[in-house]
Each structure stands twice: as C-alpha cells, then as structure tokens.
Amino acid sequence: MSANTAGTGFLAGRRALVTGGAGGLGAACARALAAQGAYVVVADRDGAGAARVAAEVGGESWEVDLLDTRALESLSLEVDILVNNAGIQTISPIEDFDPAAFRRILAIMLEAPFLLIRAALPHMYAQGFGRIINMSSIHGLRASAYKSAYVAAKHGLEGLSKVTALEGGAHGVTSNCVNPGYVRTPLVEGQIASQAAAHGIPEERVLAQIMLDKNAIKRLIEPEEIAGLVTWLASDQAAMVTGTSHIMDGGWTA
C-alpha cells in the first residue's frame, strides 16, 4: 500500500529527493515525507532497494552512485526538498587510514551534497522556496578517535550547510543539519553485534556501557524519530529555522 497521502498532508505538492533512501534513516525519511503528502525520489546506489522504497511510498527511484561526482556536475534538479543523507563509515587510526577510503568518504558525504545543492538551488530560487536538510551527526559537532574521514566530512557538511543558509535566505531557501546520536539502523546493529563478539560481552552491555555510555536516555534512537524532525524542517512552519544544527542524541552531548 502506498504511504503517499496524495494531495493531503502539510507537504502536499512538494517534491523531495532523499539520498541513501534505500535503507536505514533515508528510507524512514522517505516514508515520513511521503506520509505528509510529498512526492519522493529515492536515490541510492542500491537500485533494487531504492525501487522497493519508492514503490512503497508512491514515488520514484533513482539509481545513482554518489561516488561518481563528475556525473553530478552537469545535473539540474527540480526538487523542493533535498535530504542529503547517504553516508558510509571507515574506522581506523590516522596513520593506517587508507587514503582512498578517506577520499571516498569525502566524495560521498561532502562533495556530492555540494553538487546536489548546487543542482537544486536554481529551481528553488526561481520558485522562492526550498529546504536543504543535511544528515550530519553528533560527529559533525564532536570528534571520536579513529573516525578521521567521517568526522572531517560531517564537520565540512556543517560548514556547507551554513553557507547554503546564508546564500539561500533571500530566496526562501533554508538549510539545516540534523545531528543524530546512535540510531537503530542495520549499520549500527551490525556494529553492536561485532563489538559484542570482539569484547565477549552481551549486546545489551555493548549498548549500555560502550555506545550509550554518555547518553542520559539509554536506548538507540528510532529512525522514525529522526524522520519526524526532518519532516518538520521541510515544513512551512520551519521557515525561520536555518543555518543551524539539530541534535537528537538522548543527551549524549549534554
């Protein structure tokens, strides 16, 4: 059954693009935007996964590898809401960090968002409305050891988002970052299982003692909770919210 409420909802008539929309947070965002009436383009290198989510939400899929940044240079996007969400992770000490992996992360998580924003702004400026929503992380604001590329890319995304806000303000275009702590996605569930195996402890202890150690609320964030924030940022109500970063981390950074 389609989640698109066709014509109703506070995003009715809006066209959204969600990168990395085949799974995890991106799929949750696609569902939540569609549930408010937006027509959603689900972009992912996983074409089959993107097609599944697109069919579910009554939108369309776009199979694209964001690593191929050259192909994005001549792109023109007619979307009202752009959610830059696709991301990957590599964990390694800097002295061993594979330079190719570092470049890949910067390309997918910083250069591609720049090129997609660049492709979307002319349409947004022409109509006097646009919403750029960048899926950053707590690691856009704080560092963790062994995540040099990820932390650098997310900090870069924060800067890009603020510049977009300054340039877009006169044209009805807002730009914001969303900064989740650990969210229950396949990516994080895999990390829990491997940490439990590595430390020889139950998964509940990995969560409480390692991943959620600094949290005031000792549970993972649900993807739908982040998607709710994204959907609100896309709304007309959020017109004065721009150039800022929206933390949802259960108190991790308090």
Ligand SMILES: NC(=O)c1ccc[n+]([C@@H]2O[C@H](COP(=O)([O-])OP(=O)(O)OC[C@H]3O[C@@H](n4cnc5c(N)ncnc54)[C@H](O)[C@@H]3O)[C@@H](O)[C@H]2O)c1
């Ligand atoms: N899960 C978390 O705890 C968490 C916390 C903070 C921030 N984030 C951020 O949220 C975003 C989504 O994370 P997630 O946990 O849902 O990850 P995920 O791995 O579940 O999903 C990421 C999606 O991006 C797609 N993707 C990866 N590389 C791509 C490429 N080159 N071209 C096109 N698509 C590509 C994947 O196919 C996948 O569908 C990322 O930017 C991540 O940094 C996640």
